[in-house]
Amino acid sequence: MAENTQLSKSDKPSLPAPEPPRRSTVRSLLRLWPYARVARWRIAGSVTAALLASGSVLLVPLVLRAIVDGPIAHHDLGALWPPAGLLLLLGLAEAGLFGIRRVIVARPLAKVESAMRGDLYAKLQRLPVSFHDRWPSGQLLSRATSDMFTMRLFLAFPLVFLIVNSLVFLTGTAMMFALDWRLGLITLLPALPLVLLTRHFEDRYSGAARRAQDQTGDLATVIEESVLGIRILKAFGRHRTMAERFKRQATELRSTELHKADMLANLWAVIVGLPEIALGLALAVGVVRVADGDLSTGTLVAFLSTALALRWPVESLGWLLAYANEAATATDRYFEVMDEPEDAPAESTTVPTEDQGIRFTGVRFRYPDAPADTPDLLTGIDLHIRRGETMALVGATGSGKTTLTALLPRLYETNGGSITLDGRDIRSIPLPRLRELVSIAFEEPTLFSASVRENVLMGRPEATEQELATALRTAQAGFVEKLPEGTATQVGEQGLSLSGGQRQRLALARAVVGRPEFLVLDDPLSALDVHTEALVERALRQVLADTTALVVAHRPSTVLLADRVAVLAEGRIVAVGTHQELLHSSAAYRELMTGQTATERSLVR
Numbered sequence: 001m002a003e004n005t006q007l008s009k010s011d012k013p014s015l016p017a018p019e020p021p022r023r024s025t026v027r028s029l030l031r032l033w034p035y036a037r038v039a040r041w042r043i044a045g046s047v048t049a050a051l052l053a054s055g056s057v058l059l060v061p062l063v064l065r066a067i068v069d070g071p072i073a074h075h076d077l078g079a080l081w082p083p084a085g086l087l088l089l090l091g092l093a094e095a096g097l098f099g100i101r102r103v104i105v106a107r108p109l110a111k112v113e114s115a116m117r118g119d120l121y122a123k124l125q126r127l128p129v130s131f132h133d134r135w136p137s138g139q140l141l142s143r144a145t146s147d148m149f150t151m152r153l154f155l156a157f158p159l160v161f162l163i164v165n166s167l168v169f170l171t172g173t174a175m176m177f178a179l180d181w182r183l184g185l186i187t188l189l190p191a192l193p194l195v196l197l198t199r200h201f202e203d204r205y206s207g208a209a210r211r212a213q214d215q216t217g218d219l220a221t222v223i224e225e226s227v228l229g230i231r232i233l234k235a236f237g238r239h240r241t242m243a244e245r246f247k248r249q250a251t252e253l254r255s256t257e258l259h260k261a262d263m264l265a266n267l268w269a270v271i272v273g274l275p276e277i278a279l280g281l282a283l284a285v286g287v288v289r290v291a292d293g294d295l296s297t298g299t300l301v302a303f304l305s306t307a308l309a310l311r312w313p314v315e316s317l318g319w320l321l322a323y324a325n326e327a328a329t330a331t332d333r334y335f336e337v338m339d340e341p342e343d344a345p346a347e348s349t350t351v352p353t354e355d356q357g358i359r360f361t362g363v364r365f366r367y368p369d370a371p372a373d374t375p376d377l378l379t380g381i382d383l384h385i386r387r388g389e390t391m392a393l394v395g396a397t398g399s400g401k402t403t404l405t406a407l408l409p410r411l412y413e414t415n416g417g418s419i420t421l422d423g424r425d426i427r428s429i430p431l432p433r434l435r436e437l438v439s440i441a442f443e444e445p446t447l448f449s450a451s452v453r454e455n456v457l458m459g460r461p462e463a464t465e466q467e468l469a470t471a472l473r474t475a476q477a478g479f480v481e482k483l484p485e486g487t488a489t490q491v492g493e494q495g496l497s498l499s500g501g502q503r504q505r506l507a508l509a510r511a512v513v514g515r516p517e518f519l520v521l522d523d524p525l526s527a528l529d530v531h532t533e534a535l536v537e538r539a540l541r542q543v544l545a546d547t548t549a550l551v552v553a554h555r556p557s558t559v560l561l562a563d564r565v566a567v568l569a570e571g572r573i574v575a576v577g578t579h580q581e582l583l584h585s586s587a588a589y590r591e592l593m594t595g596q597t598a599t600e601r602s603l604v605r
């Protein structure tokens with residue numbers, strides 16, 4: 001495997017660019033609708049409960065007016081009890097209704113979140129390998145965790161209160177105008193500056209929110225890489241460098257969060273301050289008018305308590321807008337992944353030919369992220385592996401052997417030419433079927449945190465016990481019997497509890513289980529000792545006898561497994577033949593196998 005593919009993904013810039021062009025918050029949030037649809041009645045119920053609760057708050061001023069202008073003005077304390085009881089009831093109703101609002105949305109919204117996360121996970125499985133090459137894992141992780149949480153919380157709380165508080169504000173304002181339109185006008189004075197200010201705030205805040213969410217993803221990537229690569233970091237004494245990188249990114253995230261908090265605090269100060277000033281003014285004017293006998297005391301009390309009841313809807317505007325903005329950013333980030341094009345579907349137009357085995361014809365390939373000024377990696381591969389034949393693929397390191405094998409199960413799409421399996425173009429075979437037909441063991445054996453059995457039978461869960469045992473025997477994985485629970489033993493994350501050779505043998509067993517029709521082995525024996533390698537080779541030869549196989553080989557011993565050998569150089573197959581033939585006819589092959597150049601050989605002689 002090429003070295004630069006091992007480059008830490010956190011070294012790559014986070015995706016996409018941190019400051020995307022301006023987008024509409026509402027349009028972004030509307031994309032949540034297909035998921036939120038299932039909870040629409042509950043959300044509507046939650047809005048209704050919150051509206052009723054807020055309605056009961058707005059009734060309080062009217063009851064107060066009745067008390068002040070009635071029992072208090074007439075000194076009739078006996079008449080005070082019914083409205084006082086009503087006030088108590090209104091308070092209780094408000095508390096109860098807010099509680100109900102919370103309960104009715106909790107469960108369905110957890111369902112919405114889990115459906116969205118499930119879709120994201122399924123999408124990640126369908127996306128091509130080139131997508132995963134480009135995207136740092138932490139960016140995906142943060143989308144599946146913190147962004148998902150932000151979206152759910154938005155549906156549960158800020159969405160409901162954006163609707164409810166706007167309605168309450170409109171109703172309250174109408175009530176204030178009905179009580180006294182002059183005082184109403186005074187309290188509405190700050191509205192225009194506030195609208196302009198919130199627009200300006202939204203523009204700036206959405207940029208910062210996006211930056212913070214991307215930085216969270218970058219941080220997750222650093223943490224993930226530090227944990228996965230802990231052995232290498234310790235062994236090379238690089239943990240300090242990594243810790244510094246973590247600190248740098250954590251500091252960047254912290255300053256973005258502080259910047260967001262600053263913006264919010266400034267907005268808050270104006271949102272809270274301006275209406276207070278207007279209210280003070282209204283109070284002064286109101287008192288003068290009561291003194292002039294122009295206004296009843298009860299009306300002034302009702303007016304002021306309505307204005308005070310509107311405090312929360314107005315004050316909450318700042319953080320509700322901020323939260324809506326963060327949810328819109330989270331939604332954008334979610335759909336950036338969901339909108340990515342998937343593996344191209346099968347094209348059913350190709351006509352099968354009589355050709356048997358695997359055939360590469362004029363295959364060209366370059367990595368999507370390769371620099372524009374570099375030549376294609378594969379410039380025209382022509383190679384035929386006959387049915388039942390085992391072909392070894394040799395070539396200098398970095399010549400593109402792994403890449404060529406990855407084209408067969410369509411982990412990457414070719415840029416030209418065609419590949420056929422028994423005469424069928426691989427693009428005409430549905431992907432699940434293609435990946436059933438072509439079994440693969442990579443040079444880097446990856447195991448999952450599951451039992452040995454599950455790891456080996458991954459591609460063929462329907463395989464029998466007999467097939468499992470045969471595969472383990474072929475791969476000389478007898479060590480499994482000595483594990484505490486045999487094939488039921490859980491292997492640690494990435495199989496770290498096993499040795500490199502043991503992991504490689506399990507990966508080999510996974511590839512050969514069920515005797516696939518086409519087998520790709522990428523240097524499958526590199527981690528084995530000479531003795532085990534010989535045993536695996538002997539067993540493999542039986543499997544390979546009736547399988548069409550392409551085996552990437554670095555060592556003569558692996559080459560000997562093959563019927564013929566193909567030499568890859570400068571993007572083409574430059575020679576094909578048996579080991580002996582090529583030793584005589586191909587200087588490039590001799591160099592690869594003996595490690596000596598022609599000049600060195602002549603010097604030795």
Ligand SMILES: Nc1ncnc2c1ncn2[C@@H]1O[C@H](COP(=O)(O)OP(=O)(O)OP(=O)(O)O)[C@@H](O)[C@H]1O
Pocket residue numbers: 001002003004005133367369370377395396397398399400401402403404
């Ligand atoms: N995902 C990728 N994105 C961009 N370039 C890549 C990617 N993977 C590999 N390459 C580049 O493609 C070239 C061929 O890599 P490949 O892994 O196919 O070589 P190889 O012949 O298998 O090497 P080795 O024998 O060392 O395993 C290298 O120059 C490598 O830098």
